[in-house]
Amino acid sequence: VSRIALSDYEADAAARLPAAAHAYIAGGAADELRLAANVAAWRARELLPRVLRPAGERDPSVEVLGRRWAHPVAVAPTAFQRMAHPEGEREMARGAERALAPMCIPTLATTAPVDVIAAAPQGEYWFQLYVLRDRGRTWELINQARESGCTALVVTVDLPVMGVRGRERRHPATAPADVPSLAGRVSGPATPERLTQEIDPNLSWEDIARFASDGGLPVLVKGILSPLDAQLAIEHGAAGIIVSNHGGRQLDTAIATARALPPIVEAAGDRLEVLIDGGIRRGTDVAKALALGARAVLVGRPALWGLAADGADGVAQVLELILDEFDRALALLGVPRARDLDATVMAP
Numbered sequence: 001v002s003r004i005a006l007s008d009y010e011a012d013a014a015a016r017l018p019a020a021a022h023a024y025i026a027g028g029a030a031d032e033l034r035l036a037a038n039v040a041a042w043r044a045r046e047l048l049p050r051v052l053r054p055a056g057e058r059d060p061s062v063e064v065l066g067r068r069w070a071h072p073v074a075v076a077p078t079a080f081q082r083m084a085h086p087e088g089e090r091e092m093a094r095g096a097e098r099a100l101a102p103m104c105i106p107t108l109a110t111t112a113p114v115d116v117i118a119a120a121p122q123g124e125y126w127f128q129l130y131v132l133r134d135r136g137r138t139w140e141l142i143n144q145a146r147e148s149g150c151t152a153l154v155v156t157v158d159l160p161v162m163g164v165r166g167r168e169r170r171h172p173a174t175a176p177a178d179v180p181s182l183a184g185r186v187s188g189p190a191t192p193e194r195l196t197q198e199i200d201p202n203l204s205w206e207d208i209a210r211f212a213s214d215g216g217l218p219v220l221v222k223g224i225l226s227p228l229d230a231q232l233a234i235e236h237g238a239a240g241i242i243v244s245n246h247g248g249r250q251l252d253t254a255i256a257t258a259r260a261l262p263p264i265v266e267a268a269g270d271r272l273e274v275l276i277d278g279g280i281r282r283g284t285d286v287a288k289a290l291a292l293g294a295r296a297v298l299v300g301r302p303a304l305w306g307l308a309a310d311g312a313d314g315v316a317q318v319l320e321l322i323l324d325e326f327d328r329a330l331a332l333l334g335v336p337r338a339r340d341l342d343a344t345v346m347a348p
C-alpha cells in the first residue's frame with residue numbers, strides 16, 4: 001500500500017530515473033508555469049454532486065470515434081519511452097492493454113508501431129503523427145500505422161519548433177535508442193532537439209485536409225486551445241480534436257486546458273469529438289472533463305511514472321488507480337453512467 005495516488009508514482013519515478021531522463025519527462029517550457037497550471041485548473045473547478053440517485057451499478061464506458069471504450073482514459077503519446085524503461089513502448093502497451101486503455105503510439109517512439117502492437121495485440125492503438133519536412137516519409141508513416149492496425153491518426157500541431165526547455169538544457173539527454181520513424185535521417189547525436197528539427201514548421205490546415213481525405217483513418221488534431229481553431233478543424237475534415245498544451249512543454253503561459261475546454265466544446269457542437277489532456281491526475285479530473293463535454297482524456301506523465309517505476313505493472317496500476325477514483329466519483333456524483341455526465345454536476 002505504499003503507492004495510493006498517482007503522485008506516489010511520480011516520486012518513485014523521480015527516485016529511479018537518471019537525471020537527464022527525469023528532466024525530459026518532468027520538465028515544462030520556460031518557467032514551467034503551465035505544468036502546475038494544468039493541474040491547478042482541474043483542482044480549482046468544483047463539483048456539484050446529486051444525491052439519492054441509485055449508484056450501485058456503474059458504467060464507465062464511453063464512445064469515441066464510433067467505438068466503445070471500456071472507460072474514458074487513454075495513454076497520451078510521449079516520445080522516447082525507452083528513456084523511462086528499457087522495454088519502453090512495449091511495456092507501455094502491455095500495461096495499457098491490461099487496463100483496457102487505448103494507447104497513442106508516437107512518431108518519436110523508440111519502437112516501431114508494428115512491434116508495439118505485437119507486444120500487446122488485444123489493445124486499441126492510435127498513431128500520433130509529427131508531420132516531417134520529408135512528406136514522402138510522412139506518408140510512409142501514415143500507411144504503416146494504418147497497416148499495423150492503428151484506428152486513428154492523431155496529428156500534433158503545437159510543435160512547429162520546440163518550446164523553451166530549460167530543464168532539458170541543464171540536463172541534456174541523447175535519445176536512448178533508435179527512432180525507427182527517422183531511421184537513417186539523423187547523423188550525430190540524436191537529441192530530442194535535433195530530432196524535432198525534422199518536423200515541418202510550415203504545416204497548415206490544407207495538410208490536415210489531405211490527411212483526413214487520403215490517410216484512410218479518422219484524423220484527430222492534437223494541440224488545439226482556441227475555439228476558432230476548433231471551427232477550422234471541422235472545416236478541414238477532422239473527426240476530432242485533442243485540447244492540449246502539450247503538457248505545458250511548448251508555449252509557457254498558454255491557457256490551462258481545463259479552462260480552454262468549455263468554449264471549444266461550444267464551438268464544436270456535435271460536429272467534432274473533443275478529447276483533452278494536461279494535468280489529469282485524479283478520477284475527479286476525469287469526471288470534470290467529461291462533465292464539461294470531453295469524450296475522453298489522455299494521461300501523459302502519469303503513464304510514464306508508472307512505466308519508470310514498474311514497467312507494465314506500473315502502467316496498469318497507475319491507470320487502475322485513476323479509474324478506481326473515477327468509479328467512486330461517478331457514485332458520489334450520483335451519475336452512475338459516465339456517458340450521462342454533464343454540466344449539471346459542475347458548480348458555477
Ligand SMILES: Cc1cc2nc3c(=O)[nH]c(=O)nc-3n(C[C@H](O)[C@H](O)[C@H](O)COP(=O)(O)O)c2cc1C
Nearest residue numbers: 025076077078079156246247277278279299300301
Ligand atoms: C516526456 C513527454 C514526451 C512527450 N512527447 C510527445 C510527442 O512525442 N508527441 C505529442 O504529440 N505529445 C507529446 N507529449 C505531450 C503528451 O502527449 C500530452 O499532451 C501531455 O503529456 C499531457 O499532459 P500530462 O503529462 O500532464 O498528462 C509529451 C509529453 C511528455 C511529458
